[in-house]
Amino acid sequence: MLTMRGLSFSTSLSLFYVISCFYLTNTVATARLPNIIIMLMDDMGWGDLGVLGQPSKETPNLDAMAAQGMLLPNFYTANPLCSPSRAALLTGRLPVRNGFYTTNAHARNAYTPQEIVGGISKDEILLPVMLKKKDYVSKIVGKWHLGHRPQYLPLKNGFDEWFGAPNCHFGPYNNTNRPNVPVYNNSEMVGRYYEEFEINNAESNLTQIYLQEGLDFILRQTRAQKPFLLYWAPDATHGPVYASKRFIGKSQRGRYGDAVMELDYGVGQILLLLKSLGIDNNTFVFFTSDNGAALISGTQGGSNGPFLCGKETTFEGGMREPAIAWWPGHIKESSVNFQLSNVMDLYTTSLAIAGISAPGDRVLDGLDLTPVLLNNSSSLKDRPIYYYRGNELMAVRLGQYKAHYWTWSNSWEQFKTGINFCPGQEVPGVTTHDQMNHTLQPVIFHLGRDPGEKYPISVLSKEYMDVLSTFTPIVQQHQKDLIPGVPQLNMCDLAVMNWAPEGCEKLGKCLKPPDSKPWKCFWPH
């Protein structure tokens, strides 16, 4: 796999066509369990797709995917930050249930930097574990982010294969105070970011590697006639953003747009392979992102379209995600469904597609979206969307209404250092820099009339009272029933960083960890 980095585009593409033509004539696509591909982007915003309004129109393949499938404009993440969002997707449960949150301070987003001690709890049952009941072969390509200590890695949690990294690709580091993040092939590291896997001046061929890994996996499983889960999670749109030489300078947006164009190309190649192999009618593909665009990155970040603020916040820009479902012959082409849905539904829906009963011993927050996807139904319209920030229920959406029980962008202290999650936007009493408690009188918006959360409904109006009386019992019941999981993201320790990942000996790349000195992680946002 690693050697693929060396292949030129034309070589790998020729290879690809030779292989795909071969399998086209040899594949029997009948009576097999449907394959599942979840494409999860990193920090890509709702407004980054052409079909969702990006003025530079960088995504012809995603736009075509939407035209061939279903667009879900009301699709959400479970948390406005990477790790909890990904944990929610793979467990079907809110981070506050699966433990991917912190109690170190009130309403703080936490994730899995290299110093995090915790990771995904052994008590959680991840999607690939469930899919094993029907002999699915599962691979994750790209970013894991559910804990990087050995017991938390993908192959210990149900995945058969992995090519990618456990953490964000921050760096470069000098390997003294902090190691560069390792890249794994299955259970062993095969190098580190900025070393064997270069990211130089925002140029890197990592997306191409991740694409080839995905295509190769699809080919192998198709040949083996095994149903598969491909969890394709490239990270090129997460800062520091990067693109490969072929895409550099191709967009109108600088490197961020270049990265989007390369990912869009990757999506197109994957769908093309499915068609070439004749398995498009037997493969459910879902495209989305882990959280809103990181507006803090300024012109290096993405777009949340008409929505308020971005990543880290529980405004629409932080948690509404681009979402396209694609399954020719099963999902109606060019359909738009306004069902409120979220990443946790991908767990439940994938199980339903595979014909596997969901675990009955725990609360699942995901719903089975197959009636929506396969019949374009709106039967699930009344389900709420919960917007958590750490341990706090910040807001709830039900139908077109959203009630903010707490508002916060970031602290004055942080804001004054130039950290701004809502640049160019300011809604008085809403994009607050103090944590404002509105639980007795929530700030309510109608997201149909006011997708940008600019015009709070008057608390004196009948509409407000009606909405509140609908929301209150639902929210109270949710909070009454909620049993938080043990928080996994409270403790940090420099000793747990990626000093000596499995496989480092063979490469001569083991580093010596410092002594263990755990502390309570500081989560400012």
Place this chain on the structure above:
Amino acid sequence: MLTMRGLSFSTSLSLFYVISCFYLTNTVATARLPNIIIMLMDDMGWGDLGVLGQPSKETPNLDAMAAQGMLLPNFYTANPLCSPSRAALLTGRLPVRNGFYTTNAHARNAYTPQEIVGGISKDEILLPVMLKKKDYVSKIVGKWHLGHRPQYLPLKNGFDEWFGAPNCHFGPYNNTNRPNVPVYNNSEMVGRYYEEFEINNAESNLTQIYLQEGLDFILRQTRAQKPFLLYWAPDATHGPVYASKRFIGKSQRGRYGDAVMELDYGVGQILLLLKSLGIDNNTFVFFTSDNGAALISGTQGGSNGPFLCGKETTFEGGMREPAIAWWPGHIKESSVNFQLSNVMDLYTTSLAIAGISAPGDRVLDGLDLTPVLLNNSSSLKDRPIYYYRGNELMAVRLGQYKAHYWTWSNSWEQFKTGINFCPGQEVPGVTTHDQMNHTLQPVIFHLGRDPGEKYPISVLSKEYMDVLSTFTPIVQQHQKDLIPGVPQLNMCDLAVMNWAPEGCEKLGKCLKPPDSKPWKCFWPH
């Protein structure tokens, strides 16, 4: 025509199909000059189309039109207000040249309310006048807005037919201090808004009337085998917004979205008729809007997508417009062209399509877009876009860069009364409430990386200096060469209002005007 109001939907639709089937078999669509249809919306924003990112996805017909034609994401109006924008479209010239501006105060938008004394100058040559050289028959349906005194009306300015109103549909008035705005059929009034043409509680069938007027005209000209210009300018998305009963409550956005859905339906019906008649390959259709969404209307206004501010301003939200060009067999389907273009190009392009030379005795600001439209070329990429507010050149775009020479949203005085053209948005030093003069050091944005005009390029950067050195000679030359027209929007007089339009005697609807007391109009924005 008027009696069509009484027809039920099903009746008029059946009639429509009968007629269209008849003509389908009787129309010879060869060797005829191309027909031209310009669909101009009122206060509809760039972000109001599904294909441009409106989350409620209310425009399946426009989205399909884009899929069958060309999307122009960089299309502009000539002024962020109705009348000057429309005057620019029909003359091919900037308002500051054609006289549709004021010198009463610095950098003020002016338009044609009922008390305006002026209108379109006799020195201007309007598009339908030019098209007469090739025997085009021209009709305007909907809002005129180029002056309502007799000499300024459409049939005195080249149009053969008109069904619509000279001014905005504000009201209702009691006809004592101010008359209700008349609705004309050709050169005579046939009633008034809120009287014969009802708008009650934001319900009105006016869009249906305007649709039937358009369909009827297309049918008649096709039967007569005459090339035609249809300028279809319904006003349902201008406040007070309205929709007909069939569309009320159909959108997720309230009445504004209902109006969008009805207009989208109208677009679909017009394109369907062209196809039914077999003249789609011989009809150039262009869809756009007169200025950005009126954000001042809050949840009753439209969306400018990711752009800054709205109507009245020279930020992108005020002047970037949705734009789709459609001409099956001539314009490549599903194409996106980033050419910088504007409403004045519609004048020049229409003449080119009709094979008529543009007037050679005056400066035209429109370019011939046929290379862009017909060959998907980008040969005109270097042309500037000028953003005027009244008599002041506020900003210029060239390529991806936009330089603001003046910034202003509205005055503190107005802002404090609750008038806000940028609700929820605030970019320090940019969305200013004083008229800020940046001519010596313009505020420069890169609209590819930063479509929302949030991140001014540092004046200390090389990029800034390079951009400035490109802009300066072009802007200086433009200003040096510019010969402003005689301003038409300076004087107001209650005596000139629509008291006794032609035709009022027959209807017994003449009102007595007050004595003439002209004054210099006050334009606050």
